[in-house]
C-alpha cells in the first residue's frame with residue numbers, strides 16, 4: 115500500500131517532462147542521402163518525394179445541383195503542421211488528389227486525419243491503400259485489420275518504393291464499402307523509367323514519343339496526351355443517411371450518380387475546378403475533358419472504384435487499344451504482344467486499364483467517351499448526364 119504513493123511521486127517528473135498525452139499533426143520527409151540514384155535521372159540526391167494528405171469530410175455538388183455529403187482527401191503539402199486542421203477540415207475532394215510518381219522515386223506520403231466536421235460523433239479512422247501496389251512493408255498497405263489506421267488529429271507517414279510503373283488507384287481502406295462509397299477514391303499512377311528516352315513507333319513512321327505507359331522496349335505505349343479517368347458512382351440516399359445520422363442502408367445501396375473523376379456530364383467537360391454550394395470550397399478539381407490535335411495518341415489511364423457497379427466504356431468512332439490491365443503491360447510469358455483492340459471495355463471496382471486512342475486516321479471533331487449502360491447516362495433522375503465526357507480533336 116505504501117509503495118504506490120512513493121511510485122507515483124517518482125513518476126511525477128517523468129509525466130511533467132512528457133507533457134499531457136496528445137495526438138499531433140506531424141510529417142516525415144527525410145533527405146535523400148543514400149548516394150544511390152534510384153530513379154535513374156543522374157542525380158542521386160533527388161529521389162525522395164514528400165506529399166501530405168488530409169482525410170476528413172466535406173460536400174460535393176452533383177451535375178444536377180444536388181449537394182452530397184462526402185468523405186475525402188485533400189492535399190496539404192507545405193501547409194504548416196499547426197494550420198493543417200483548420201485548413202483541411204471540410205476540405206474533402208472528389209476524387210482525391212491525383213498522385214503521380216516516377217519509377218525509382220521514394221514517396222513519403224503523410225496522412226493526417228482531420229476528423230468529421232459535420233459528424234463530430236464519428237471517430238472514424240482513415241488510411242491510404244494503394245490498390246494492387248506491391249508495398250515495402252504490410253504496415254503501409256492501409257488495410258486496417260492487417261496494418262494500422264490513422265485516428266483523428268494524428269498522422270502517419272507511409273513509405274512507397276515506386277518500382278513498378280502502371281495505372282493504380284488509391285482509397286481509404288477503413289470500413290472500405292462505406293468510405294469508398296462516401297468518396298475516398300483517387301487517381302494514382304507510376305511513370306515508367308523509359309520516359310524521357312525517345313522511341314519511334316511504329317518503326318519507320320516518323321512518329322516519335324518520349325512518354326510511355328510502360329517500359330515496352332519498342333515505343334508501342336507511347337502517347338502525346340494522358341488522361342487519368344476514374345470511374346465511381348454514388349448513392350445519394352446513403353450520403354444523406356450519413357449526414358443525418360440514420361442507419362446506413364448498405365444492403366439497399368443503389369448508385370444513381372455515375373461519375374468520371376467525381377463529376378457527371380456535362381460537369382465532366384468543365385475545364386475548371388468545381389466548388390461546392392455548401393461553403394464554396396473546391397470539391398471536384400479534376401476535369402475529364404480531353405483535348406488533342408489530329409495525329410496525336412491519347413493515353414486513357416482508366417480505373418474504377420465503384421462500390422456497386424460494373425461499367426462498360428466505349429468511344430464511338432475511335433477504336434480502343436488496351437495495352438495494360440491492372441497496372442501490368444499486356445505481354446505474354448515470352449514477351450509477345452497481347453494488346454487488344456476493342457470498341458468496349460468493362461471495369462469492375464478495383465480494376466484499371468491503359469488504353470491508347472490513336473487519332474491519326476480519324477476526322478477532327480468532338481467524340482464521346484461514355485458508358486454503354488444507358489441508365490448510367492443520367493444524373494440521378496436527370497437524363498442526358500452521368501458517365502460521359504468529350505474528346506475534342508482539332509486539326
Ligand SMILES: [Cu+2]
Pocket residue numbers: 169185239240241286287288293298
Ligand atoms: Cu476513411
